[in-house]
Amino acid sequence: LSPALRKETGHRQGVKKGHERHKMSNKKSVAHDKDGEQDYLPCAEALADIARNERALKALSIMQDSSSVAAEAVIANKELGLGYPAKIGEFDECNAASPILQATSLSAAHGAHMCVLGLINIYGLPRTEGGALGGLCLPSECEAHHLTSPKLHRFLDSALSASIDSDIEMTPLGLRYLKNIKDMIGLGNATDAAFTCGSHQFSMDTTSAVVALVALTLVSIVTIITVMEYWFPSFHERIGTVGTAFSARRNLSRLFSKRRRNMEFGCLDGIRAMSMGWVILGHELAFEASVGYINPYAVLPPTGALKGWPAQILFASRYAVDSFFFISGFLVFYSVVKRLQGKEITKGWVLGYASHRWIRLTPTYMFCILLWWKIAPLLGEGPMWFKWQNYTELCNKYWWTNILYINNFYPFGEGENGTCFFHGWYLANDMQFYLVTPLFLLTYQRSRKWTIALCIFIISASTVSAFLAAKSEGWSAADLDGAAVGIYDRVGYIMPYFRIPPYLIGVMTAIFWLAIHPPSSEDGRDDIPGMRKTAVSGIVADLDPIMASMLESLALALLLLCVFGGVDADQARPCSYMMRPDGPIPCGSGPEWDTTERAAYASLTKPTWAVGLALLCWVAFQSKAGIVGWFLNLDAWVVPARLSFCMYLLHPIIINVWFQKQTQFFRWSAVDFMLRFFGVITGTFVAAIGVNLCIESPFSLLTRGLLMPRRNNRETVDDHPVGDISERDQQAGSNILLAKGKFLNLYQSTSDHRTTGGERAKIIID
Numbered sequence: 001l002s003p004a005l006r007k008e009t010g011h012r013q014g015v016k017k018g019h020e021r022h023k024m025s026n027k028k029s030v031a032h033d034k035d036g037e038q039d040y041l042p043c044a045e046a047l048a049d050i051a052r053n054e055r056a057l058k059a060l061s062i063m064q065d066s067s068s069v070a071a072e073a074v075i076a077n078k079e080l081g082l083g084y085p086a087k088i089g090e091f092d093e094c095n096a097a098s099p100i101l102q103a104t105s106l107s108a109a110h111g112a113h114m115c116v117l118g119l120i121n122i123y124g125l126p127r128t129e130g131g132a133l134g135g136l137c138l139p140s141e142c143e144a145h146h147l148t149s150p151k152l153h154r155f156l157d158s159a160l161s162a163s164i165d166s167d168i169e170m171t172p173l174g175l176r177y178l179k180n181i182k183d184m185i186g187l188g189n190a191t192d193a194a195f196t197c198g199s200h201q202f203s204m205d206t207t208s209a210v211v212a213l214v215a216l217t218l219v220s221i222v223t224i225i226t227v228m229e230y231w232f233p234s235f236h237e238r239i240g241t242v243g244t245a246f247s248a249r250r251n252l253s254r255l256f257s258k259r260r261r262n263m264e265f266g267c268l269d270g271i272r273a274m275s276m277g278w279v280i281l282g283h284e285l286a287f288e289a290s291v292g293y294i295n296p297y298a299v300l301p302p303t304g305a306l307k308g309w310p311a312q313i314l315f316a317s318r319y320a321v322d323s324f325f326f327i328s329g330f331l332v333f334y335s336v337v338k339r340l341q342g343k344e345i346t347k348g349w350v351l352g353y354a355s356h357r358w359i360r361l362t363p364t365y366m367f368c369i370l371l372w373w374k375i376a377p378l379l380g381e382g383p384m385w386f387k388w389q390n391y392t393e394l395c396n397k398y399w400w401t402n403i404l405y406i407n408n409f410y411p412f413g414e415g416e417n418g419t420c421f422f423h424g425w426y427l428a429n430d431m432q433f434y435l436v437t438p439l440f441l442l443t444y445q446r447s448r449k450w451t452i453a454l455c456i457f458i459i460s461a462s463t464v465s466a467f468l469a470a471k472s473e474g475w476s477a478a479d480l481d482g483a484a485v486g487i488y489d490r491v492g493y494i495m496p497y498f499r500i501p502p503y504l505i506g507v508m509t510a511i512f513w514l515a516i517h518p519p520s521s522e523d524g525r526d527d528i529p530g531m532r533k534t535a536v537s538g539i540v541a542d543l544d545p546i547m548a549s550m551l552e553s554l555a556l557a558l559l560l561l562c563v564f565g566g567v568d569a570d571q572a573r574p575c576s577y578m579m580r581p582d583g584p585i586p587c588g589s590g591p592e593w594d595t596t597e598r599a600a601y602a603s604l605t606k607p608t609w610a611v612g613l614a615l616l617c618w619v620a621f622q623s624k625a626g627i628v629g630w631f632l633n634l635d636a637w638v639v640p641a642r643l644s645f646c647m648y649l650l651h652p653i654i655i656n657v658w659f660q661k662q663t664q665f666f667r668w669s670a671v672d673f674m675l676r677f678f679g680v681i682t683g684t685f686v687a688a689i690g691v692n693l694c695i696e697s698p699f700s701l702l703t704r705g706l707l708m709p710r711r712n713n714r715e716t717v718d719d720h721p722v723g724d725i726s727e728r729d730q731q732a733g734s735n736i737l738l739a740k741g742k743f744l745n746l747y748q749s750t751s752d753h754r755t756t757g758g759e760r761a762k763i764i765i766d
């Protein structure tokens with residue numbers, strides 16, 4: 001023990017002999033052992049001070065009560081092998097012990113904090129098993145590295161032995177407390193798990209302050225310009241484009257307008273909006289599971305809620321990204337063909353095409369990355385908040401890969417969890433698909449058939465390659481297959497050569513649609529290369545009701561097959577992150593599927609999903625999809641579809657700030673799960689409106705026309721609003737009547753003034 005603690009111990013007991021022994025120990029306490037460490041540790045001092053001092057009984061009882069019991073953690077961990085079913089203590093209760101402990105005026109213990117076992121392994125990396133194994137409320141003098149010190153282990157052995165000196169005799173509660181600490185440390189040694197201590201609160205650095213200042217500045221600009229527009233309209237007009245771009249009134253009017261640009265494609269709004277909600281639903285489940293459930297038997301197969309058919313809706317949320325790829329492929333190809341109108345593709349055009357996309361996406365993308373990297377870690381604390389350390393370290397290393405849209409390639413083989421802003425892999429893939437689209441456009445201008453053949457060849461090659469790789473390397477897309485899913489996520493899930501089939505199926509859908517609805521050139525010619533009005537063989541413009549019903553039924557059957565086709569793989573107990581479904585212990589899809597079936601599921605479901613979407617959209621584009629088409633064309637989807645880009649970027653920030661602040665594991669309940677989902681999606685929607693007003697809309701308007709011809713400004717390749725043909729016709733008719741009325745009124749008003757015919761004509765034109 002330290003000199004101060006030994007001195008206090010001697011005075012407390014009033015034993016002269018013991019006091020002399022403490023004096024001798026004082027001389028030895030400052031000596032160093034062969035490892036260069038002092039003979040005592042601050043952690044051991046504090047533990048001994050609390051465990052033996054009756055004045056600390058109240059604080060000690062709180063600390064003991066707020067710690068988890070090591071024996072329960074061991075039993076739960078051995079039974080499930082999942083790494084997160086044990087209790088982790090009471091973080092808030094542990095913090096409440098600090099003022100009580102400080103009031104006792106002990107010499108070595110001055111506060112308390114929670115130390116959680118299992119968030120990281122002994123190498124300092126997040127444990128692949130996820131979750132945690134338990135928690136200890138310890139004196140604040142105990143740091144994580146103290147708990148692995150041999151000196152602390154010797155102190156615990158000595159304190160709990162029967163031969164302990166009378167001058168450091170522990171209270172009965174103190175002995176139970178120290179025994180639990182020793183058992184928890186033993187659990188960590190047996191599982192290669194390490195402790196993390198404290199609240200893991202981040203402090204604001206210079207970069208965080210700059211990002212916060214930029215955000216506040218943008219909010220101030222929008223506020224000032226909007227107020228100026230209402231109260232000082234003449235001055236607002238002088239600002240010009242900047243005033244228009246940052247006007248909240250105008251941007252909100254555009255955002256919540258029900259008018260759609262391409263009315264026949266209205267179903268894409270519904271698909272995009274629903275897919276965005278699906279992504280949030282799947283990520284909610286994933287992040288809840290990463291925190292852990294206190295009642296895992298109620299969640300996991302073979303006894304829990306995830307065994308049933310409805311749970312497949314959660315597991316199938318990965319197809320939402322394939323829906324985005326399909327929509328992107330269709331809209332990009334369709335809108336660019338309309339813009340080209342038969343013109344040749346040149347190097348300058350390709351440069352403008354690529355630059356337009358980069359400028360369109362990157363400001364909003366980088367702003368959200370900075371929120372994730374520099375602002376979100378400042379918004380909370382807690383035992384789980386430690387995970388933000390890993391998130392920020394990844395962005396410190398790899399933020400530049402996101403700007404270049406190569407974060408799905410570098411660092412290679414790490415998967416989405418090894419990158420900065422992990423879900424940004426989708427934007428990298430989408431940008432890469434966008435950049436290779438001119439190759440298909442060049443082919444399309446020469447031969448539609450060769451373009452379709454090229455798409456089919458690449459889709460087939462990608463699918464076959466995915467199947468062979470999954471079979472040889474043991475991939476699995478079944479979410480409960482443990483290590484097999486980990487391999488898939490690292491080397492298959494985010495790679496563009498395995499994800500491009502849905503995009504190309506979208507391109508092919510656009511080609512077929514253009515074949516029966518070709519745009520006309522500016523001079524009225526219809527013989528534009530690749531845009532002739534001849535119908536593609538076997539595809540007719542007007543589907544009869546029977547054919548439409550057959551195509552819609554086939555589309556829904558394919559989509560439902562993808563969603564519920566993997567239910568057999570989720571009936572057995574889940575594999576841990578170190579187990580494989582084909583291992584010696586049956587788990588995951590192992591009892592039902594062999595390697596070939598897992599490979600087929602991983603490789604075939606994505607193109608099948610995209611084909612189902614293509615068939616459904618083909619029928620819906622022609623207003624023959626019945627109640628499904630009506631539902632997808634609802635005006636309610638327009639605004640969420642326009643906000644889908646911002647919502648995709650922001651929702652992991654909302655989820656992690658909320659979930660990583662948890663001081664306990666979640667308790668599974670279907671009602672609680674859905675309430676959390678509605679909370680996340682509402683918060684994400686509101687935050688997306690804010691980012692849209694401050695970043696996305698202003699920068700989109702400011703950069704529009706920089707790289708594209710001005711006459712095409714109203715038609716950009718990545719704008720989202722779409723709608724139905726009848727609404728477009730009605731709106732056009734209303735606009736014509738309104739313009740006619742304004743023209744007549746204006747002409748009549750000018751007739752009452754002393755103006756010449758030329759001046760009157762100028763007024764009317766203006």
